[in-house]
Amino acid sequence: MTHLALMTQHLDQIFVLTSHWLLSYLPIALQPLCSAILSVAAIIIAFATLFALTTLLERKGLGRMQNRYGPNRVGPCGLFQPLADGVKSLTKEDIVPIRADRAVHFMAPVLLVAASFMGYAVLPIGRNMVMVDMNAGVLFFFAIGSLMELAVFMAGWSSRSKYSLLGAMRAIAQMISYEVPLVLASVVVLMQAGSLSTVAIVNMQATYSGIWPHWFVFTPWGFAGFALFMIAATAESNRSPFDLPEGESEIIAGYYTEYSGFKFALFFLGEYIGMFATSGMAITLFLGGWSAPFSFLTWIPSYFWFFAKLLTIISVFIWIRGTLPRLRMDQLMNLAWQFMLPMTLLNLLTTGIWHFMLPGFLRWIVCSTMVIVPCILLGSGLKYKKKFQIRTYHFSQ
């Protein structure tokens, strides 16, 4: 039994142990540097692979939703399709518009990818598997996220194309507007956890009463926070139905209209990596990070749970993308300022009340009411204000 426990523990820590083992061959002075390089390489490889898999998954999933097969020609079940896409984008001609600001045009995709990868520094992917346990980890994450806006602006502005500029303006307006609810939605967790460190937040959730974990999503404010966070995250990562910055039927491809070849692929990569990072943050904050959903499943390695949760969230993203039409700019802004912001603020209040009420049934009822009732009221209020409804039609004769 103890043998088995040891084995599962080793399996859980396999990457940590391997890294230690590798580093033990190096001189002490080089160890911190090599450790950092190793972690960065591991993260880049893991998430770049996930990116490749996700593009395939997305295309296949969308295909199935639309009654098609999706890519199934390159390799078994189309598994090598991302590889083929990569080769294609690498061999394509790199076109830079003649009036473009070449330096900025070149730097934009690089900055986007760099910024989107930097967020992973604070994401605990498994037990003891975090690059830097920063004291202000969550703040770091959001600070890095704001760099992406700059990259988007650089791309849109430097292309000297009207569509690019329109797309960049849309993107920045959208990202700034949704950063507010995104941060405010995550503040509730910080209030409850009393820490900005991602590791501390996950550790707090990785405890169990009975078989149930103490994930923050299983509280009224946590659930509301999670829902709001995910909506804001969808908007932050420019995913459908908030994909206005690259709404192809309106403004071609938005801020990366004038990109081609590998730079285009970099934008694609950066966007997906950013989406994974935001989803990873949602998992860390609300879904217990790497912790298992039931106490009897803790023997499964922690990183498995992290990626399982990540893939689940990605699938939901794909599902939503396959279903919903795009919002319009003013509707997007209205949603951010008239629904998301009041709801997040209210959620803050709810969390405070939850914190100061005694544990028990009453706390649940009060807090749930505080979240659900305003949500419904606000929703129907908006609906009423907009006056949209399902109409009935009459027939002549």
Next chain:
Amino acid sequence: MNSLQSYLLLSSLLFSIGLAGALTRRNAILVLIGIELMLNAANLNFIAFWRYGPAPEVLTGIMFTIFSISIAAAEAAVGLSIILAAYRHSRTTDLDQMNSLKG
């Protein structure tokens, strides 16, 4: 190890650059940016003094910087909106051309 001196020198250099920008640029936005830069230089000073000061555990320098950053953000927002309002009136952000008090 770095000395306090090096940080202070850097900060004074940044302050001078900001000052030079604020004095020479004609675009109102860039002047505002120069002023922001001067504020940043001051912030760097605060942090450096906090770090090398006698009582870092009191966090006064950090607090000062945090408040100063918030004020700078507010300043930037109001300043830029004033520039926008002025631009709408006079169709320029060139400070040399905004020479009339007539509103």
Next chain:
Amino acid sequence: MTTSFMILAVLTVAGTAAAMGLRNAVHCVLALALGFAGIAMLYLQLGAQFVGFTQILVYVGAVAILAVFAIMMTHNDKSMALPDSHSAWVAGCIVAVAVFAVLARAIVSSSASAQTQPPQPAATVQQIGNALMHRFVMPLEIMGLLLTAALIGAVVIAMDRREEMK
């Protein structure tokens, strides 16, 4: 002076100097973002993690973007094609250099500034939070008020008058 400090210092100075010197206003703001990021990293080097990240969040994420927006909105042929020589250009530079000379002289001659780094003080987010909520609660509240006022003020000032009249 360590190499990392040198690198950061050069980065910051280069960024800010470019921000003040380049002709294209958008380039200026992009260079400025670089300078702000450099300053943020200097904060990190000094052990002020929270302030460093706040610096990035506020200056790179908000102020730079705001400035860029303002430039885009005021973008027209007149203001973009500013002549780079200015009547007071030389004078401004001379004043700035003079200020730097005075400051540098003061810093170098001061005995207080020569001290080397004491051991790393702890400035965790928790401590900052406690300080904000206890000792600095009054300034914090005032700051909140100020930010609200600035928000409303900015909206009111920037609002299009034509929209108002409708």
Next chain:
Amino acid sequence: MSTATLAAASLNLEPANESGMDQLLEIAMGPQHPSTHGVFRMNVVLDGERVVRLKPVFGYLHRNHEKIAENETYLGSMPYTDRLDYMCPLTNNWAYALAVEKLAGIQVPERAEYLRVITGELTRLQNHTCLIGFLMQDMGASGTPLMYAFRQREIILDLFEALTGARMMCNYMRFGGCRVDLPAGWLDQAKKVVAGFPRFLDEYESLLVSNEILMDRTQDVGVLSKELAISAGISGPMARASGVDYDIRKVDHYSIYDRFAFRVPLGSHGDVYDRFMIRLLEMRESVNILQQAMRDIPEGPIVDPKTKIRGFRPKPGEAYGRIEGPKGELGFYLVSDGSPNPYRYRVRPPSLINLTILEDLCLGRNVADIVVILGSIDIVMGEVDR
């Protein structure tokens, strides 16, 4: 001077310092643009994202259809009509055949009329499903509704292929009837398709109709008033969405539409949502007509034996034949001088006429609304440019 100021100057808009900080941006949406439904260009002048002026530019697909037809025998232009509105070839065939039959005074046998109604209504079904799919595509629904529409359309196109030999370029109608009779088993197959269609419509409706985003995007967008619709000569589902009770099937009593019980849905707002809903409801009515027609179809000849294929020369005169096409009133005007070629051949394309009010619908709206409004007009460039 920048393009924006040039545009402002050329359009004689309000002077720059009055328009505040907003600058005008002129963009050419199309001819290479993902959502212009073919090679169509809209020169849009934008104030921010608001449309200040919109100028449709077309003619990229012009191929001289009318002049070609005047140098072609009457039968020879029949395959060309397939290519007008390539989404619905059979109704084009029908309108042209109707015009020639009027010109030459040809009677159409009973069974052929039924065949025409069946194929025509099937065409309407596939046109409307696709249109709604395209509309959703323009709204950014990543193709899902479009794929469902195409899945359904494919079944109908298979029916067309089994009957006429081609999926899209059917060339099926002949003066005085139809070219071939139904192949064995076709009617059963068609009955099955039509019986399955309401289920598809239910699915489609549950995917779309009550979707809040869709309602928000389409309701009160691109409102076409009843007066404007009438004075601009708008026809088809677009006019009916604005509340104009005008369905040529009911007005002209052409063919055998009098024998079928069907209703004409009317909208009250005239916005994009109404246009979309009217088409959905029309499909249900078409299913009704189809079921009745397939039940009642008699045996008999399919073509008037008196009409000749070769050497067809109608007496001098003129005729205008029109039908209720899926997109609106589709009419052909023919003048004969007794020769084998028409002296004058003119098409009244619903797409073109419905397109004329594009600017009125788009002014003051967003870029995002333009594509939705254009999508809801339902144009096919083959017909607009001819």
Next chain:
Amino acid sequence: MVGEGILKGLAETARNFFGSYVSKDRLTTVQYPEQREPQIEATRDFPFLVYDGADWQQGMRCVACQICEKECPPKCIFIEKSKDKKPDAFGKMQIYPATFNIDISVCMSCQICVEVCPFDAIKMDVEYHQSSDDRFGALLLNKQRLSKSNEYYNAIHPTEASAVDAQRAEELAKLEAKAKAAAEVKAAAEAKAAADANPALNASPQQPAGDPQ
């Protein structure tokens, strides 16, 4: 309730997603080169020339009447008449096309040529693999490439072809009967001539069934 419609839509796509693994109706894609849709009998794409028997030159039904050339709306058929004559399926001496070209890059598959042909000589093919990198050579089909046997025609359009065959057989039978009658008449005449010892001119066979128009 806000969000209801969105949830309904999500349920719909989920149903389609899982349905595509179960139901054939929901996954209608045909994996083209490996799978093919069954050939629909009425399908048509480009015209071809039918010949009877084994030799395409000998059995060519086309008599170069040029009706199709005249009636073709996009004018994609080019015919040159032959100088000499050859016997057709009914044994009658006919001219034949010395050149018969169809430019299928112009052809719009309207099948008007088929409708107007009085000799059932031109029919619609179903061969759609016509792509080529030679734009001018490969898409201009000459007489040889256009010629396909009657068996092929029977294979691709069985219903239509058997009707045509029946009609032709009927005509042939009629013709044979006529020829027989003529032969009898001729024999009688010859007998008479022999009796009269008078040389008779060789009577030409009757015009075959003729233009159906």
